[in-house]
Amino acid sequence: MPELNRRRALTAAAALATAAGVQTIAATSASTAPSTATTPSAPAAGHADHHSPASFDEVYHGRRIQGRPVSGGGHQHHGAGYAVFVDGVELHVMRNADGSWISVVSHYDPVATPRAAARAAVDELQGAALLPFPAN
Amino acid sequence: MTVRKNQALLTADEKRRFVAAVLELKRSGRYDEFVTTHNAFIIGDTDNGERTGHRSPSFLPWHRRFLLEFEQALQKVDASVALPYWDWSTDRSIRSSLWAPDFLGGTGRSLDGRVMDGPFAASSGNWTINVRVDGRTFLRRSLGTAVRELPTRAEVESVLAMPTYDMAPWNSASDGFRNHLEGWRGVNLHNRVHVWVGGQMATGMSPNDPVFWLHHAYIDKLWADWQRRHPGSGYVPTAGTPNVVDLNDTMKPWNDVRPADLLDHTAHYTFDAA
Numbered sequence: 001m002p003e004l005n006r007r008r009a010l011t012a013a014a015a016l017a018t019a020a021g022v023q024t025i026a027a028t029s030a031s032t033a034p035s036t037a038t039t040p041s042a043p044a045a046g047h048a049d050h051h052s053p054a055s056f057d058e059v060y061h062g063r064r065i066q067g068r069p070v071s072g073g074g075h076q077h078h079g080a081g082y083a084v085f086v087d088g089v090e091l092h093v094m095r096n097a098d099g100s101w102i103s104v105v106s107h108y109d110p111v112a113t114p115r116a117a118a119r120a121a122v123d124e125l126q127g128a129a130l131l132p133f134p135a136n
Numbered sequence: 137m138t139v140r141k142n143q144a145l146l147t148a149d150e151k152r153r154f155v156a157a158v159l160e161l162k163r164s165g166r167y168d169e170f171v172t173t174h175n176a177f178i179i180g181d182t183d184n185g186e187r188t189g190h191r192s193p194s195f196l197p198w199h200r201r202f203l204l205e206f207e208q209a210l211q212k213v214d215a216s217v218a219l220p221y222w223d224w225s226t227d228r229s230i231r232s233s234l235w236a237p238d239f240l241g242g243t244g245r246s247l248d249g250r251v252m253d254g255p256f257a258a259s260s261g262n263w264t265i266n267v268r269v270d271g272r273t274f275l276r277r278s279l280g281t282a283v284r285e286l287p288t289r290a291e292v293e294s295v296l297a298m299p300t301y302d303m304a305p306w307n308s309a310s311d312g313f314r315n316h317l318e319g320w321r322g323v324n325l326h327n328r329v330h331v332w333v334g335g336q337m338a339t340g341m342s343p344n345d346p347v348f349w350l351h352h353a354y355i356d357k358l359w360a361d362w363q364r365r366h367p368g369s370g371y372v373p374t375a376g377t378p379n380v381v382d383l384n385d386t387m388k389p390w391n392d393v394r395p396a397d398l399l400d401h402t403a404h405y406t407f408d409a410a
Contacts (some may be wrong), residue, residue, distance in 0.1 A: 097305065105270075106339070107342075125270055
């Protein structure tokens with residue numbers, strides 16, 4: 001069951017998470033998944049200038065939403081240093097200067113946390129599957 | 137010379153021609169290129185990094201140039217067409233003629249947000265949402281749901297009264313006219329309208345809804361109104377600002393136009409009323 005494997009991967013050591021992630025994430029999202037998963041207590045490399053919010057993992061309105069700090073290198077997180085997923089597909093999020101968050105599906109409406117942005121995205125999607133954002 | 141008119145004052149023939157030109161750009165594939173460009177900038181523009189189209193001083197000249205390019209594309213289809221603007225501080229009801237079936241069509245149905253009437257309804261077969269983040273290919277709206285009220289005229293006036301164009305740190309945390317008009321701070325004008333419309337208009341792919349152009353044509357007019365009120369206030373910053381488009385820097389994606397080239401709209405179009 002990919003969901004369970006993925007959950008374990010998120011809480012395992014980084015090396016294990018890397019291997020498990022490649023096996024369990026759908027091909028389309030693998031290309032955007034961070035190569036190194038970090039635990040909530042480990043600050044993301046290169047983002048010492050501000051604290052990244054803690055990871056989260058929950059089922060909201062029947063859909064798995066996850067968030068975690070990521071290292072900035074090699075991926076297009078545009079300085080957010082944080083990745084959010086809806087049912088395993090990455091949702092593009094962005095942190096504003098005042099600490100609030102937006103996502104590509106609610107881009108003009110800041111909310112307080114990346115979890116709130118993920119929940120707003122689930123509300124907006126009304127059950128529709130998220131498509132991976134293009135690596136631009 | 138192009139004259140941009142208030143959408144509420146368009147004749148039936150003007151509405152018909154505008155809609156037909158938009159549909160032709162869609163049919164040819166040109167329309168979706170504008171959606172793609174806008175989304176690329178909205179994803180790429182960050183408060184602490186390079187920022188050009190949004191959350192930065194160049195928000196206004198960038199969108200002025202973007203709208204000019206779109207308007208010129210419309211005029212290649214029908215030379216009589218100009219971009220109308222939507223004064224949402226006046227036409228602030230879902231019963232406005234803007235949302236009638238002969239123009240943009242109305243709000244979405246409650247089940248899934250799908251717009252059911254007008255020329256851009258999915259059922260017309262002429263308006264498939266191709267540039268998107270999810271599986272839904274139909275135009276969606278939820279007028280007045282996520283936020284109840286559009287900005288009032290008094291709120292617009294309070295922003296037009298701000299004498300300084302923009303301020304450091306030149307992003308979503310700035311004080312000054314640009315960021316209050318954009319809406320990251322204060323009473324919130326531009327951002328709030330996107331949220332009020334809902335559907336694709338609330339996303340990075342907001343130009344999927346043709347009302348995007350009418351909204352931004354009014355934002356653009358408010359910039360012109362502000363300039364007339366504050367003739368001594370110019371675009372800032374003027375030089376040497378990292379990650380930010382200074383007055384004489386060229387702007388992506390065109391790389392051949394500077395904010396300085398776009399301050400005077402009368403070189404390109406005028407408005408029907410001051």
